[in-house]
Structures are given as structure tokens and as C-alpha cells.
Amino acid sequence: MIGTIYSYMTKKGKKMLLLSIITFTFKALLGAGMMLVILNIINKIVNGQTDGFLRYWLILFGIVILKGVSNNTADIAKHFSGFEVVKKLRDEVTLRLKKFSLGFYTNERLGEISTIVHKDVDNIERIAAHVWARMFSDFLIALIIGGCLFAINWKLGLAMISFLPIGLLILILGIKSNGQLEKRSSDDLADMVSLFVEYAKGIPLLKAFNESPTFKEKMDRSIISFADSSKKVSKSIANYLGRYFFFLEICFAVLVTYGAIMVFNNEISISNFLLFIIFSKEFYKPFSNLEKNWTDYIVLKDSYKRIMTVLEAPIIESVDKPLAVTQFDIVFENVGFNYQQGEFELKNVNLKIDQGSMVALVGPSGSGKTTITNLILRFWDPQKGHIKIGGIDTREINYDDLLSHISIVMQNVILFSGTIYENIKLGNKNATNQEVMEAAKKAMIHDFIMSLPEGYDTLLGENGVGLSGGQKQRLSIARAFLKDAPIVILDEMTSNVDPINERKIQKAISNLAKSRTVVVIAHHLKTIRSADQIVVFDKGQIVEAGKHDKLLENGHLYKELWNAQKKAEKWNLCTN
Ligand SMILES: Nc1ncnc2c1ncn2[C@@H]1O[C@H](COP(=O)(O)OP(=O)(O)OP(=O)(O)O)[C@@H](O)[C@H]1O
Ligand SMILES: [Mg+2]
Known part of the structure; x- marks a missing residue:
């Protein structure tokens, strides 16, 4: 170390x-x-x-x-x-x-x-x-001073360190036994902190549903348990440190007593005795700080x-001989994947997404749609099979290159503290003002930005204005326009946005889809009716794929999902 x-x-x-x-x-x-x-x-x-x-x-x-x-x-x-x-x-x-x-x-x-x-x-x-x-x-000083004092009078030197070995032994044994107590106490602290975090996160929920007594009991138990274990730690430290310092003091007392006797017997001059008294303090200094230094070492x-x-x-790992990608079709060949934790498994996925086409991934929640896009981005690697872009396994493409070919428009758009202009420019830091504005226009967000008093200089993030979900998504689409990557991964918003916003998002997406390979995770089936291919997932498997009309004709899961959404919409219309 x-x-x-x-x-x-x-x-x-x-x-x-x-x-x-x-x-x-x-x-x-x-x-x-x-x-x-x-x-x-x-x-x-x-x-x-x-x-x-x-x-x-x-x-x-x-x-x-x-x-x-x-x-x-x-x-x-x-x-x-x-x-x-x-x-x-x-x-x-x-x-x-x-x-x-x-x-x-x-x-x-x-x-x-x-x-x-x-x-x-x-x-x-x-x-x-x-x-x-x-x-x-x-x-070093203790060594030099100790050496000098021993040279002056070795007998008094021995008196100076008489009980030091016993003190050191007590310190070492004390530190050792205290280690276990400290481990328990830090485990208790970690438990307590995570409970507090859980509590803080759940405050709105707890407020809404009266505080749960079992949660309170759990918190009380963990607070008491941490207090107990830290008390034990303090007690044990006080115990062994007290004894250690006692023996250090005893060393000094022996030095003074024995020195006084030697002076009395004329075995040592008074000035040399005084030298011992004064400089022994410098000699003891590193020993007095030993415990503190040891704690620092543990930290x-x-x-x-x-x-x-x-x-x-x-x-x-970086690739030894990376291959350059020139085509942008995406192929999944017998892909098998599971996360280290959990039951979910992606089984034998075969999928071909043509260059320039739009494919929509649909399926019930937890069926594996996001997993598919995570695999394309190499956020994870499959355990079985291959994912190829332009015929090249993604693992043979330099990772930065791979990411440079893909734009991502996520559901939870992350805005950084800064102006709108800077936030869009994240897509391409070399873009000119003109290009930023063009991208915003294509993403259908330019008019909204211009309606703000400070336009593109409006501050976003913690200290700035907040944007609605739909506005955030359009801003993220503007980033993707600016990046101008040939592949776009798009996670459609799950929440319903107002019809005007929705139309704008739709228009922005279809602008973006022109001449690009687009993989869209669709939550609202009516928005992807015109997709070149709709792939239906269920429990980690592709259960059907094709165009909208054909899938409806098939009358399987897609039709079920479609009908369920229609029903929900009608219900919403009735209740609104
Ligand atoms: N990091 C992870 N570790 C373990 N399991 C995970 C992880 N991420 C997702 N899963 C599990 O994998 C399964 C598929 O998740 P995925 O996010 O791909 O579903 P989805 O189809 O995108 O669902 P949704 O429509 O709700 O977004 C789920 O059961 C999920 O719990
Ligand atoms: Mg998902």
C-alpha cells in the first residue's frame, strides 16, 4: 500500500x-x-x-x-x-x-x-x-536525542526507557482487541445511516400514510445498537490508552527518581541531569503520538x-486492433444475457435492424426493452452470442468510437447547471451558435426557448428554471441533432404529456429519424404505428415482430397490448 x-x-x-x-x-x-x-x-x-x-x-x-x-x-x-x-x-x-x-x-x-x-x-x-x-x-529526533542521552549516561538512559516495552505491549494488545469492537461499531453506523437515508427518501410517503411503527422501532433499535457499540469502543480505548500513558509517565518518574539518586551520589552532574529531564520530553514525543498515528494509519x-x-x-478493455464502423445496421445474433443479480434472463435474441430504419421495442414492463438498448451501448456485455454494428462485433469497436456513433434520448433527461445553450451544446462541443439554434428548431424547442426572457442564456439546473418533461425530452433531442450520430436510441416518455407537447415531440422524433437508424422503446403504441418493424418482448424473449397491421392481424400479445391501451385511453377520455 x-x-x-x-x-x-x-x-x-x-x-x-x-x-x-x-x-x-x-x-x-x-x-x-x-x-x-x-x-x-x-x-x-x-x-x-x-x-x-x-x-x-x-x-x-x-x-x-x-x-x-x-x-x-x-x-x-x-x-x-x-x-x-x-x-x-x-x-x-x-x-x-x-x-x-x-x-x-x-x-x-x-x-x-x-x-x-x-x-x-x-x-x-x-x-x-x-x-x-x-x-x-x-x-529521527528521538533516535538522535536518545543516542546523545545514552552517550552521556547509559544507566540513566535505561531508566528513561525502563517501562516503555510494557507500555508498548499494552498498546499493541489494546489496539488489536479494539479492532473487532470498531468493526462492529462501524457496521452498526452503516446500518443506521442507510436506515436514515431510507427514511429521508420515504418522508413524503410516510407523511401521506402515517408513520409506520415498525419502521420507527427498527430505527430506534439501530440507534441504540450503534450507541452501545460506540460506547464499548470508547471504553476500550480509554482503558488501554490510560494504561499506556501511565507506563510512559512511570518511565519519566523512574528517570527523575533514579537521576536524583545519581546526583546525590555524585554519579552525574546536575547539568547533565537537567539535560535528561528536558530532552527526555522530546524523546517521549513520538511514543505519546503513537496511538494517534496508528489511528491515522487505519483511516x-x-x-x-x-x-x-x-x-x-x-x-x-480497450481493443487491441479496433475495427472502424462504416455501416450502421444493428444485428443481434443468438444473444443471451442475465444481470448478476435477479432472475431476469434475455433468451436467444435474434434481431436485425436495417440501416436507416426505425424499430420499435414494445412489451410489458420488465420484459427487457431497456436491457436491449443497454447491450447496444455496451453498458453491459452479453454472456452469449454477438451484437454487431455494420457487421462488426461491438466488442471489437473502440468504445469511444462506438459511443460516438450513437445518440441517446432517455426518459430521465439530465440537465446540467448552466445555460440552455450550454446544455444543448453538450451534443457537440465544437458546434457554432447557428448550429445549436438549427438543432433546437428541428427538435421543435426553439420557439419555446425564444419565449423565455433570456432565451438561450436562460439558466437551467439547480439554480435555474425547471423544464417540463416534454420540454426536457425535446432539449435532449436537440442534443442528438447536434451530435448527428447515425444511430439513435430513444426511450419514449412513459408519462402522458399534453397533446401539443406530444405532437411536437412526435414531429421532433420523425425529423431525427430521417436517414438514421432508430431504436425506440415505445410506451404509447399509437406513436410507433408507422415504424418499419415492431418487436414485441415478453419475459426476455422476442415473441413476435413485424409491422403494426400484421401484428394486429396475428392477434397475439401486440394485439392484447394495443387493445389494453385503447381501453385505457377511452377510460381516460371518459374520466377527464
Ligand atoms: N441492473 C440490474 N440488475 C438486476 N436486474 C435488473 C437490472 N436492470 C434491470 N433488471 C431486471 O431486468 C428485467 C428487465 O428490465 P428492463 O429494464 O429491460 O425492462 P423494460 O422492458 O425496459 O421495462 P419498463 O417498461 O418498465 O422500462 C426486469 O425484471 C428488471 O428488474
Ligand atoms: Mg425500460
């Missing part, structure tokens, strides 16, 4: 980290030097000597300046190497996110990805670049594990 983290630093970054460790150590040694000078001054005063003070003050002044400079250098150096790690990690995560299949996003919660990008990457920076640089220099390990779930998750 540590090797991987440091491999994210360039040579310069590593040099800067080393520089920060050296300057931190230098700064601490200067601090020790300062204490020595002060000790000498006190010695002189005690012995009634009055000469040479100016020299000491000058040395002190020099030390203060040098300390300031090395502190600054250390800070700048550690930030440089830290930022380098953060930037490289964020770049890698973002790059990787683009290469995942859709399956990744359903397995890994999007919230988790945002935690990774924000918190975990920052943790790595804070701990690997800042905390460790300081810890390393603290231990780092967790963050690293989460980052690795992204960096090591399987991606859509």
Missing part, C-alpha cells in the same frame, strides 16, 4: 517529501539547540558569571530565524508532495470512472464514489504527506481500500 501511494509522486514530489522530513528534523534539532543555549545561560547566571551573554543572545536570534525558515520550507515541501498525490489519484479515479460498464454504478453506490473522490483522497494526502513526514522526523488503510475498489474494478 505505502509503495503504491508513493508511486503516485514524481521524482520531484519524493524529493520534496524528503526535504520536508529533513527540514522538520532540522527544526526540531534547532529547538533542542535552543534549549541547550538557554540551559547554558541559566548555568552562567547560577554560577554568577556575567560575560559572553551577547554571544548567546546572537546564537539564540540565529536559531529563531533558522527555525522559522525551516518550518516554512517543511510546510511548502509537504504540501507540494501531498497535492501531487491528490491530483494524480483524482485524475486516475475520474479517468477510470469513464471506463466502467453500467454494472459498476449499480453495485457501487454513487454516494460512495463521491466519498472516495472527496474524503478518501484527502485522507491519503493528509496522512501520507503530512502526518508521516512529521512522525518520521519525530522518530488511511480504509481510504486506500475504498479507492482501490474503483481503481481495480474491471473496466471495458
Whole structure:
């Protein structure tokens, strides 16, 4: 893990980290030097000597300046190497996110990805670049000072570390046993948070249907259980830390007592004894911070594990020798597919969509229509058979190329914060103003945009105006016009829109369909009556295919769906 983290630093970054460790150590040694000078001054005063003070003050002044400079250098150096790690990690995560299949996003919660990008990457920076640089220099100083003190008097040196091994043993055992308690507590926390999220999401529903007592009981139980387990964790930490620090203090007490006896027996001078008293604090410092540094290490390990779930998750591999697509017919050959979870299975799908034609996918909810379009887009790959575009298996086409040939108009159109103009331009970032407007006209949304006070400069998204479902879909069609891809995948809106909006959407779609291969997931059968081919799905299988009239004649599932929709429309007319 540590090797991987440091491999994210360039040579310069590593040099800067080393520089920060050296300057931190230098700064601490200067601090020790300062204490020595002060000790000498006190010695002189005690012995009634009055000469040479100016020299000491000058040395002190020099030390203060040098300390300031090395502190600054250390800070700048550690930030440089830290930022380098953060930037490289964020770049890698973002790059990787683009290469995942859709399956990744359903397995890994999007919230988790945002935690990774924000918190975990920052943790790595804070701990690997800042905390460790300081810890390393603290231990270096302890080693230097400890060495010097042992050289002055090894017996008093031994007294200084007398109970340290016992303390360390207690700390190690305590951390080990606490690990299990912490695991339980973090599991309890995760349970509680997910219940809270569920609760927050369901608030409108809960308001409408009186709060469910079982849900409340479940929440109460999970809150109590988290409180219990975190109390246990705090108790165990307080327990072993208390004992550890007790033994550290005992070390110091032994040092003072034994030192005083040695002074009394003239085995050591008072000034050397004072040296021990003052500098043993610097020696103990890294040991006092050991537990905090260990906790940081655990945090780092967790963050690293989460980052690795992204960096090591399987991606859509780039193709060694990608083939260029020049024709845009789509063929499904004996395609079999199932999601990792759930019962649903797409069975032996054979389908041919001619270039420039319009095919409509229809069928009951859950029959597999969206799955078919997800497979064309390689959001998932089939386990059996082949999907070919222009005769080439989609897995042999460079993924970016494949996506560049397809425009998608989804039901839930995503609008980004920005102007209408920028939102349409997403379809083609090199488009001119004129082209954006042309696309909007063909998508039947231009007049609406012009009716807004700020026209194309109207802000959308969180801080901007909201659009109706039909307007959003037309805006998304404008994006598709601008992208001008030869294949269009269109998920028709399920909700009913007003007749004027519906007519406009219809017109926009038929404009888009001209000379393009269009796959439309149809929810309103009357809108796809003129499709070149209607493919009817049921439970993951194609049960019939053909033109509207022929399918009605057949009198199977399509006719059933058609009649059901007619009935529903009549019912709506009667009730409205
Ligand atoms: N990511 C997934 N993991 C597991 N099962 C899934 C996943 N996505 C869809 N399914 C299941 O696959 C089946 C087909 O789903 P699909 O979205 O293709 O249906 P659909 O015909 O588009 O339905 P609708 O008309 O309601 O949009 C459903 O039973 C669904 O629950
Ligand atoms: Mg669907």
C-alpha cells in the first residue's frame, strides 16, 4: 500500500517529501539547540558569571530565524508532495470512472464514489504527506536525542526507557482487541445511516400514510445498537490508552527518581541531569503520538481500500486492433444475457435492424426493452452470442468510437447547471451558435426557448428554471441533432404529456429519424404505428415482430397490448 501511494509522486514530489522530513528534523534539532543555549545561560547566571551573554543572545536570534525558515520550507515541501498525490489519484479515479460498464454504478453506490473522490483522497494526502513526514522526523529526533542521552549516561538512559516495552505491549494488545469492537461499531453506523437515508427518501410517503411503527422501532433499535457499540469502543480505548500513558509517565518518574539518586551520589552532574529531564520530553514525543498515528494509519488503510475498489474494478478493455464502423445496421445474433443479480434472463435474441430504419421495442414492463438498448451501448456485455454494428462485433469497436456513433434520448433527461445553450451544446462541443439554434428548431424547442426572457442564456439546473418533461425530452433531442450520430436510441416518455407537447415531440422524433437508424422503446403504441418493424418482448424473449397491421392481424400479445391501451385511453377520455 505505502509503495503504491508513493508511486503516485514524481521524482520531484519524493524529493520534496524528503526535504520536508529533513527540514522538520532540522527544526526540531534547532529547538533542542535552543534549549541547550538557554540551559547554558541559566548555568552562567547560577554560577554568577556575567560575560559572553551577547554571544548567546546572537546564537539564540540565529536559531529563531533558522527555525522559522525551516518550518516554512517543511510546510511548502509537504504540501507540494501531498497535492501531487491528490491530483494524480483524482485524475486516475475520474479517468477510470469513464471506463466502467453500467454494472459498476449499480453495485457501487454513487454516494460512495463521491466519498472516495472527496474524503478518501484527502485522507491519503493528509496522512501520507503530512502526518508521516512529521512522525518520521519525530522518530529521527528521538533516535538522535536518545543516542546523545545514552552517550552521556547509559544507566540513566535505561531508566528513561525502563517501562516503555510494557507500555508498548499494552498498546499493541489494546489496539488489536479494539479492532473487532470498531468493526462492529462501524457496521452498526452503516446500518443506521442507510436506515436514515431510507427514511429521508420515504418522508413524503410516510407523511401521506402515517408513520409506520415498525419502521420507527427498527430505527430506534439501530440507534441504540450503534450507541452501545460506540460506547464499548470508547471504553476500550480509554482503558488501554490510560494504561499506556501511565507506563510512559512511570518511565519519566523512574528517570527523575533514579537521576536524583545519581546526583546525590555524585554519579552525574546536575547539568547533565537537567539535560535528561528536558530532552527526555522530546524523546517521549513520538511514543505519546503513537496511538494517534496508528489511528491515522487505519483511516488511511480504509481510504486506500475504498479507492482501490474503483481503481481495480474491471473496466471495458480497450481493443487491441479496433475495427472502424462504416455501416450502421444493428444485428443481434443468438444473444443471451442475465444481470448478476435477479432472475431476469434475455433468451436467444435474434434481431436485425436495417440501416436507416426505425424499430420499435414494445412489451410489458420488465420484459427487457431497456436491457436491449443497454447491450447496444455496451453498458453491459452479453454472456452469449454477438451484437454487431455494420457487421462488426461491438466488442471489437473502440468504445469511444462506438459511443460516438450513437445518440441517446432517455426518459430521465439530465440537465446540467448552466445555460440552455450550454446544455444543448453538450451534443457537440465544437458546434457554432447557428448550429445549436438549427438543432433546437428541428427538435421543435426553439420557439419555446425564444419565449423565455433570456432565451438561450436562460439558466437551467439547480439554480435555474425547471423544464417540463416534454420540454426536457425535446432539449435532449436537440442534443442528438447536434451530435448527428447515425444511430439513435430513444426511450419514449412513459408519462402522458399534453397533446401539443406530444405532437411536437412526435414531429421532433420523425425529423431525427430521417436517414438514421432508430431504436425506440415505445410506451404509447399509437406513436410507433408507422415504424418499419415492431418487436414485441415478453419475459426476455422476442415473441413476435413485424409491422403494426400484421401484428394486429396475428392477434397475439401486440394485439392484447394495443387493445389494453385503447381501453385505457377511452377510460381516460371518459374520466377527464
Ligand atoms: N441492473 C440490474 N440488475 C438486476 N436486474 C435488473 C437490472 N436492470 C434491470 N433488471 C431486471 O431486468 C428485467 C428487465 O428490465 P428492463 O429494464 O429491460 O425492462 P423494460 O422492458 O425496459 O421495462 P419498463 O417498461 O418498465 O422500462 C426486469 O425484471 C428488471 O428488474
Ligand atoms: Mg425500460
